[in-house]
Amino acid sequence: MIPGMTIVSVLYPRSSESRFDHEYYLEKHMPLVQQRWTGMGLVKMEWMRGVATPEGREPDYEVITLLTFGSMEQFEAAIASSGGEILGDIPKFTNVQALVQINQPVPWPSK
Numbered sequence: 619m620i621p622g623m624t625i626v627s628v629l630y631p632r633s634s635e636s637r638f639d640h641e642y643y644l645e646k647h648m649p650l651v652q653q654r655w656t657g658m659g660l661v662k663m664e665w666m667r668g669v670a671t672p673e674g675r676e677p678d679y680e681v682i683t684l685l686t687f688g689s690m691e692q693f694e695a696a697i698a699s700s701g702g703e704i705l706g707d708i709p710k711f712t713n714v715q716a717l718v719q720i721n722q723p724v725p726w727p728s729k
Contacts, residue, residue, distance in 0.1 A: 622689040629717040632668060632680040640667065642711040643681065650707060651685070654700040659692025660685060680712070690720070 630638060643665075652663060664684040668677025687693040708716065 623723050624687045624690045624693050625721040625723055626685040626687065626693060627717075627719045627721060628683040628685070629679050629719075630681045630712055631714050631717065632677055633714070636680065636714045637712060638680045638714075639711040640681075647707055647711055648683075651704055654704065655685075655687075655696045658696040658699060659688040660696065661688055662686035680714075693720070 630636075632638075648663065648665065652660070662684075663686075666682045668679045668681065670677055685693075687696070
């Protein structure tokens with residue numbers, strides 16, 4: 619495990635009723651996250667757009683985003699500072715409830 623590092627996974631499920639505005643997400647939401655949280659310990663942002671399963675079906679998730687913070691305490695401080703603003707922006711690009719998971723990276727190969 620890398621001491622202190624915290625990676626927050628944000629998964630947006632896909633369904634026949636879901637909508638997701640990729641343009642807004644990329645051009646407005648992600649820059650907002652970056653602007654608010656970079657000075658608060660956010661060190662890396664990644665997002666992946668689901669395209670298919672190995673069987674060729676529609677993906678289970680429209681988007682998966684990974685936010686890397688220097689520590690859990692930095693993530694908690696970022697959420698306390700502007701989490702309401704960030705979460706309040708979500709309905710502008712999707713109608714689904716995001717699934718959020720907090721992770722600690724583990725070096726490979728694990729010993």
